Amino acid sequence: MIRGLVTKTIYEVWAPTLIFIVAVFVFEMLLAYILASFAADMIGPMFQNAFFQNIVKGLLGADLPANFGPPAISAMSWVHPAILMLLWSQAVTFATRTPAGEIDRGTIDVLLTLPVSRFRLLASDTLVGLTCGAVMIAAGFLGFWIGNRFLPPESRADFARLAVIAVNCYCLYMTVMGLSFLTSALNERRGRAIAAVVAIILPSFVLNFLTQFSATAESIGFLSFMTYYRPLEVLQQSGWPVADMLVLLTAAGTSWLAAAIVFIRRDIRTT
């Protein structure tokens, strides 16, 4: 039964998802090569600026090393706004399709008159969404690896540690997807669902920066989910950021469960 729903979702999302996957792959490949090749000449001097240092620290989630070497470059490529934008855009556009998008365009009537529960419908969509996310991050990882191959051996990244960042990044992706499913379940218009999730993501992202400049912001910094994604710290340490990943997974799971409860109980009206 779920196979039919997965088939339907794949028909619907394969083209945009493929574009996202290729874009993440290409960006990571370019970032891996460009950042490492030109870091010393171009980015290095900028690191002398305190303001710029704080911004990058906000992104990377740790104090910058005195020597801007391969770990910092690897970390930067996983927090680059373009990469985050691509991952989050895919998660948001995917997860707001069901149910808000289906209600909005009126296709949910035909969908829900198939012998399938709303829970299964959400679960099958989530399954495809999580697979898409995994493939996107794997494509990014592959792109980074290929870009890295063009660098001299001393400039190459530690791929074992990079895999840990990728998993942490996937947890972040799941959180954004969970929140998107929740706003989608609460809305009948897809545009409103997207606006609502952006209204959560954007302040969270901004709060993470503000923590570098304001003590007040720092005191509530734990509310930003970006606090639980610190690639540079992961590279500088040896273990797994288990606590951070658990926080992200809990946020993702709770949001998804809330989305499922709302969707199962809500009226599906004509729009």
Place this chain on the structure above:
Amino acid sequence: MNVISITKLSKYYGQRVGVFELTLDVSAGQVFGFLGPNGAGKTTSIRILLGLLRPSSGGAQILGLDCWSASPRLMADVGYIPGDLRLYPWLNLHRAMRIAGQVRGHDLTSEGQQLARMLELEADLPVRSMSRGNRQKLGLILALAHRPKLLVLDEPTTGLDPIMQERLKQHLKSLAADGHTVFFSSHSLGEVQHLCDRVAILRQGELVTSQSLASLRAQAIRQVTITWRDQPPPVPSSDLLTVDQPAAMVWHCTLNGKVPDLLGYLAGQPVADLAIGQPDLDTLFQHYYREGAIKP
């Protein structure tokens, strides 16, 4: 056995009444017409039957199962086409049958192709390139392909040309003859009067009447033309006939009573010719659609 059983069903949208205390039964093998003007509560009732809306009070059952809590299970035996059908732009007949077949757990390709031949729909044409009529055909195939025990059709002939409408009606009749139940919603009497065994009429969320078409026909007025051989007789004192020009040699009148009563009145009168029209259901329905109609 009742395929649909609705008891004191009400649905409110805030202060607005969608349906109020609707009670209705539909038996197996019936083609049931569900009529009412726009905004009468037909779509709300249908959405409750399909488990898309939760009733505010009362209940609805299909095949003995609650429409809200058992909706996914029920949908295995239900086919539905919404009044405002929307389909995915990438969908075509092949994909539709593949997905519906996988979800329903059996291959629908052959049945889908047969229906596509009947309705003259191209199998590879995607929805984005379809006319409104073709989209409606694909929606109908999705509703019919698994040969459901209950078909819920909300204005199903929208966009279909008269030939296709006729084919669809013949198909629905043959399904009903095989024991399938058809719940046919429409705001037009003309659409259902040659198809349905029984009709219910809704107005402003409330049931106005639910009875067989035969019984409605018996209540309906008929236009009668009587041509007199000689001087016309006096107009009957009862309310049997309404005559516009009693002095004329040809009466164009309205029969308010029954045909045998008319024939009784005409016996022994100098009648040259008599023409009795079909029961005027439209006028009767307009009466039900307006104020002052009585509940059954």
